[in-house]
Amino acid sequence: MTSISRRRFLEDSMVAVAAAGAASAGILQGSPRQAAAGVGPNEKIGVCVVGLGGRGWGSHCAEWIKDPRTEIRYLCDPDSTKEKLCDEIAKRQGGVRPKFVTDMRRAFDDAAVAVVSNASSNHWHALCGVWAMQAKKHCYLEKPISHNVHEGRALVAAARKYRMCCQVGTQCRSNPSNIDAVRFLHDGGIGEVKFARGLCYRRRASIGPRGQYEVPKQVDYSLWSGPAPIAPLTRPKFHYDWHWQRLYGNGDLGNQGPHQTDIARWHLGIDRFPNSVITWGGRLGYDVEMKDPNFVDAGDTGNIETTIYDYGDRCIVFETYGLDTPDVLGAKVGVISYGSKGYLVQSSYEYSAAFDLEGNKTHEFKGSGNHFGNFLDAVQANDPSRLHADALCGHLSAGLSHIGNISYYLGEDHKVSADELKAIVQKIKSLDDNVATLERIVEKTEKYGVDLKRTLFSIGPLLQFDPQSETFVGNEQANAMLTREYRPPFVVPKPEDV
Numbered sequence: 001m002t003s004i005s006r007r008r009f010l011e012d013s014m015v016a017v018a019a020a021g022a023a024s025a026g027i028l029q030g031s032p033r034q035a036a037a038g039v040g041p042n043e044k045i046g047v048c049v050v051g052l053g054g055r056g057w058g059s060h061c062a063e064w065i066k067d068p069r070t071e072i073r074y075l076c077d078p079d080s081t082k083e084k085l086c087d088e089i090a091k092r093q094g095g096v097r098p099k100f101v102t103d104m105r106r107a108f109d110d111a112a113v114a115v116v117s118n119a120s121s122n123h124w125h126a127l128c129g130v131w132a133m134q135a136k137k138h139c140y141l142e143k144p145i146s147h148n149v150h151e152g153r154a155l156v157a158a159a160r161k162y163r164m165c166c167q168v169g170t171q172c173r174s175n176p177s178n179i180d181a182v183r184f185l186h187d188g189g190i191g192e193v194k195f196a197r198g199l200c201y202r203r204r205a206s207i208g209p210r211g212q213y214e215v216p217k218q219v220d221y222s223l224w225s226g227p228a229p230i231a232p233l234t235r236p237k238f239h240y241d242w243h244w245q246r247l248y249g250n251g252d253l254g255n256q257g258p259h260q261t262d263i264a265r266w267h268l269g270i271d272r273f274p275n276s277v278i279t280w281g282g283r284l285g286y287d288v289e290m291k292d293p294n295f296v297d298a299g300d301t302g303n304i305e306t307t308i309y310d311y312g313d314r315c316i317v318f319e320t321y322g323l324d325t326p327d328v329l330g331a332k333v334g335v336i337s338y339g340s341k342g343y344l345v346q347s348s349y350e351y352s353a354a355f356d357l358e359g360n361k362t363h364e365f366k367g368s369g370n371h372f373g374n375f376l377d378a379v380q381a382n383d384p385s386r387l388h389a390d391a392l393c394g395h396l397s398a399g400l401s402h403i404g405n406i407s408y409y410l411g412e413d414h415k416v417s418a419d420e421l422k423a424i425v426q427k428i429k430s431l432d433d434n435v436a437t438l439e440r441i442v443e444k445t446e447k448y449g450v451d452l453k454r455t456l457f458s459i460g461p462l463l464q465f466d467p468q469s470e471t472f473v474g475n476e477q478a479n480a481m482l483t484r485e486y487r488p489p490f491v492v493p494k495p496e497d498v
Contacts, residue, residue, distance in 0.1 A: 044069065044070060044071040045069050045070045045071070045114050045115055045376065045379060045380075046070075046071055046073040046112045046113045046114050046115065047064045047070050047071065047072050047073060047074075047113070047114075047115045047116075047117055048072075048073065048074035048075075048076060048104070048107040048108070048113045048115070048116050048117065048137075049061055049064070049072060049074070049075055049076065049117045049119070050076045050077070050104050050107075050116060050117065050118045050119070050120050050124075050128055051076075051077060051118060051119040051120030051121070051124070051142075052075060052076075052077040052079075052082040052085055052119075053119065053239055053240060054240070055119040055142060056077075056117075056118075056119030056120070057085060059119070060117045060119050060140075060372075061075075061085075061089065063372040064117065064372070065089070065092045065093055067372065067373065067376060069376055069380070070115070070376065071093060071096060072089050072093060072096075072098045073096075073098050073099065073107075073110070073112050073113055074098050074099050074100070074101060074107035074110070074113060075089065075098050075099075075100050075101075076100070076101050076102070076103070076104045076107055077102065077120075078102050078219055078220040078221075078223040078224040079102075079216070079218055079219045079224075079239075080102060080218045080219075080220075081218045082100070083100040086098050086099070086100050102220050102223055103220075103223055104116075104128060104131070105131065108131055108132060108135040108137060109135070113137060114137060114138060114379070115137060115138050115139070115140065115376075115379060116128065116129075116132035116137045116138070116139040116140070117139070117140045118132075118139065118140065118141045118142060119142045119169075120142075121224075121242050121248050121249065122144055122146075122147050122242075122243075122248060122249050122250055122254065122255075123147045123226065123227055123228050123247070123248045123249075124226050124227065125141050125142065125144065125145055125146060125147065125151075126141075126145065126146040126147060126151030126152065126154060126155050126227075126492050127151075127226065127227050127490060127491075127492050128141070129141050129145070129155050129158065129166060129391075130154055130155060130158045130492060130493065130498055132164075133155075133158040133159060133161075133162045133164040133166065133498075134158065134162065134498070136162060136164065137164070138164050138165040138166070138375075138378075138379045139164065139165075139166050139167070140166075140167045140169065140372065140375050141155075141166065141167070141168055141169065141394070142168075142169040143168055143169050143170050143258040143259065143262075143394065143397070143398060144250060144254050144255075144257075144258045144394070144397075144398035144401060144402075145168045145258075145391065145394035145395055145398045146394075146395065146398050146399075146402070147227070147248075147250065147402075147484070148402050148481070148482055148483055148484055149395075149399045149402050149403065149470060149482040149483070150482050150483035150484075150492065150494075151483075151492050152391075152394065152395030152396075152398055152399050152402075153395060153470060153495050154492050154493060154494065154495050154498055155391045155394075155395065156391045156392050156395050156495070157495035157496070157498045158391075158498040159384065159390065159391040161498055163382075163384065164384065165375065165378045165379050165382075165383075165384045165386075165387055165390075166384070166387075166390060166391040166394075167371070167374070167375040167378070167387050167388075167389055167390065168258075168389040168390070168391065168393060168394030168397075168398075169371070169389075170258060170259055170262045170371075170389045170393070170394065170397060171349065171369070171371035171389075172259060172262065172263055172346075172349050173262070173266075173371065173388040173389040173393070174369035174370060174371040174373075174374050174388045174389075175349060175350055175367060175368050175369045176365075176366075176367030176368075176369055177346075177349075177350050177351055177352055177365045177366050177367045177368070178263060178266070178346065178349075178352065178365070179369075180365045180367070181267075181344060181346065181352040181354075181365040182266050182267060184344075184354065184363060184365070185267055185337060185339070185344060186269065189339075189342075189344075189354055189363065190337070190338075190339030190340070190341050190342035190343060190344055190354055191339040191340030191341030191342065192339060192340045193267060193268060193337050193338065193339040193340075194268070194313060194314045194315065194338075194431055195268075195314065195315045195316075195317075195337070195338045195431040195432060196263075196264035196267050196268055196315075196316050196317075196335055196336065196337040196338070197264075197316075197317050197318075197319065197328070197335065197336045197337075197338075197432070198257065198260030198261050198263070198264050198316065198317070198318040198319070198334075198335050199260065199318075199319050199321075199327075199328060199331050199332060199333060199334055199335070199336070200252045200253075200256040200257060200260065200318070200319070200320050200321065200333055201319070201321045201325050201327065201328070201331075201332040201333065202252060202256060202321075202322065202332065202333055203322060203323065203324055204244070204252065204303055204322035205289065206286040206289055206290060206295075206297045206298075206299075207235050207236070207237060207241040207244055207297060207298050207299050208235060208236035208237065208241075208297070208298050209236070209295065209296060209297070209298060210234050210235075210296050210297065210298040211234060211236070211298070212232055212233070212234065213233045213234065213235065213236055213238075214233065215233050215238065216238050219238065225487070226487075226490040227484070227486050227487060227490040227491070227492060228247045228248055228484075228487065229247070229485075229487055230487070231247060234298055235298040235299075236298065241298070241299075243255050243301075244298075244299030244300070244301050244303075245298070245299060245300055245301070246300055246301055246405070246409070249301065250301065250401055250402065250405060251299075251301025251302055251303070251305070251320065251405065252301075252303070252320045252322060253279075253301070253302065253305055253307065253318065253320050253401045253404050253405055253408075254301075254398065254401035254402065254405060256320075256333060257318055257320070257397075257400065257401040257404070258394070258397045258398045258400075258401055259333075259349075259397075260318065260333070260334065260335050261309075261316060261318055261397050261400045261401065262389075262393070262394075262397035263335045263346055264316045264318075264335050264337070265316070265396065265397060265400075267335065267337040267344070268311075268314050268316070268337070270311060270314060270316075271396065272311075272396070272467040273396065273399060273400070273403070273465055273467040273470060274309040274310055274311045274316070274400070274403075274465060274467070275310050275311060275312055275464065275465060275467070276309075276310045276429075276462055276463060276464050276465055277307065277308065277309055277310075277400075277403045277404055277406075277407050277462075277463050277465060278307070278308050278407050278428060278459070278460055278461070278462040278463065279302075279305050279306065279307040279308075279404045279405070279407040279408040279411070279459075279460045280305070280306055280408075280411070280421060280424075280425065280438075280457055280458065280459035280460065281302045281303075281304040281305035281306060281320070281408060281457060281458065282302060282303075282304055282455075282456070282457050282458050283297060283299060283300070283301070283302055283303050283304070284303065284304050284323075284445060284450050284455055284457075285303070285304075285322075285323045285445070285448055285449070285450050286303075287455075288448060288449040288450055301405070302320060302405075302408050302458075303320065303321075303322030303323070304320065304321055304322060304323070304441065304445065305318075305319070305320040305404070305408055306318075306319050306320075306437060306438070306441065307319075307320075307400075307404035307407070307408075308428060308430050308432065308434070309400060309404070310429055310430065314431070315430055315431035315432065316400070317430065317432045317437065318400070318404065319437070319441070321441065321444065323444070323445065323448045323450075324448060325444045325448075326444075327347075328440075329343070329345050330345055330347050330353075331345050331346070331347040332347075333348075334346045334347045334348065341356065341357065342354060342355050342356040342357055342362065343355055343357075349368070350366060350367060350368045351364070351365070351366055352364075352365040353365070371388065371389070374386070374387065374388050375387065399470070402482070403463070403465060403472075406460075406463065406472075406478050406481045406482075407460030407461060407462075407463050407478075408458065408460050409460070409481065410460050410461055410463075410477065410478060410481075411458050411459050411460030411461060412458050412460075413458070414458055414459055414460070415456035415457070415458055416456060416457055416458075416459055417452070417453075417456055417457075418438070418442045418452050418457065421438060421457050421459060422435055422438055422439075424459060425437075425438050425459075428462065461475070461478075463475060463478050470482075
């Protein structure tokens with residue numbers, strides 16, 4: 001027998017038989033395991049786009065239509081109203097109309113699909129990627145690559161096992177502005193660099209009151225929920241606002257964070273998880289916004305979080321701040337890396353600038369790249385090593401968000417005043433000035449109108465982490481949150497079982 005084990009051969013055979021029967025009954029179970037489409041030098045690369053919200057429709061579809069190498073052959077979304085987009089695709093790609101499916105597995109069964117492009121909700125990213133690679137499809141997955149640490153490692157294992165290209169949508173990795181800035185840093189442009197600060201100072205309004213709402217009738221809620229439990233809808237707006245509910249999203253620490261923590265890791269030359277993590281913050285200010293002291297927002301992720309990642313000789317701090325606020329050194333969403341001879345500010349995806357210790361600008365770095373194009377180059381060469389942001393890269397950056405959120409979630413009930421928090425953070429090991437960072441955030445929050453004598457912060461436990469095993473040390477409650485309880489058949493397998 002070939003390198004495929006007897007267990008895997010039997011498993012695949014059973015899945016194939018079951019899938020054939022299920023297809024005839026209109027039901028699919030488990031993951032597809034079909035042969036990939038051939039990608040010849042003069043052939044169009046067939047694409048299936050999964051998730052047709054703003055990012056999927058506005059970016060993924062646009063990029064595939066723009067590139068002459070690709071042809072969109074499937075659109076997939078559990079919201080049946082999205083089928084009308086197939087007509088628009090047909091207009092844009094010479095009359096070729098893609099098929100529409102609500103269940104991605106139907107597209108994965110088709111050998112005409114060589115690439116799966118996913119911009120669905122976070123809780124679907126990993127399983128879609130694993131299923132796609134098991135079906136011998138290359139995949140482009142939006143960040144975060146996963147909803148939890150376990151899922152990221154499963155994707156890394158699948159990419160290696162099936163030798164497929166798995167690109168993560170951290171497009172800064174393909175931009176010359178960032179590539180040149182990193183080269184400058186690593187060549188000693190601002191001296192020795194040991195500390196980087198990631199920022200997501202992005203205003204996020206309330207998503208409305210927590211309550212009981214009806215799922216839109218056109219949405220297959222079981223398919224939409226997928227790996228998550230089928231839970232009551234508690235947010236007014238069904239689409240997009242799942243970002244701020246932890247069953248499906250990861251807050252802005254997990255939404256924007258994987259971009260900036262990815263760049264921070266890149267700046268510092270870090271390719272592993274940290275030794276420890278701690279997060280403090282809260283979901284604050286929406287009672288002020290709504291002018292109702294009793295208002296309870298439907299979101300349950302932090303909109304104000306400061307997370308400290310300690311790597312021993314290096315350190316990353318990530319600040320999430322969802323209320324109105326000024327920038328830090330010219331950046332609202334970006335990274336500031338501090339060196340012994342100056343600092344570098346990445347203030348947009350396509351621009352960075354270096355400064356000396358007196359604040360004088362010394363260098364500028366500009367330029368936008370083509371992350372989708374880099375992915376297709378790797379697909380055509382059948383060479384994952386050409387990817388600018390492979391599954392491991394995405395796993396490490398998304399994983400920082402996940403372990404930061406775990407500390408926050410474990411500390412939600414540990415409420416402290418600003419003065420009490422100050423006494424705690426000044427004892428935490430960090431290359432940052434923890435007290436100055438706290439005081440800056442307290443000042444912003446009070447200026448917005450939050451009464452910090454009545455409203456308390458939460459602070460999570462300082463969690464020790466083993467970068468080798470990718471588990472917490474001595475904290476089983478935290479370790480349980482590295483994965484989730486999956487709803488069959490939407491189960492993200494263990495890395496050894498992909």
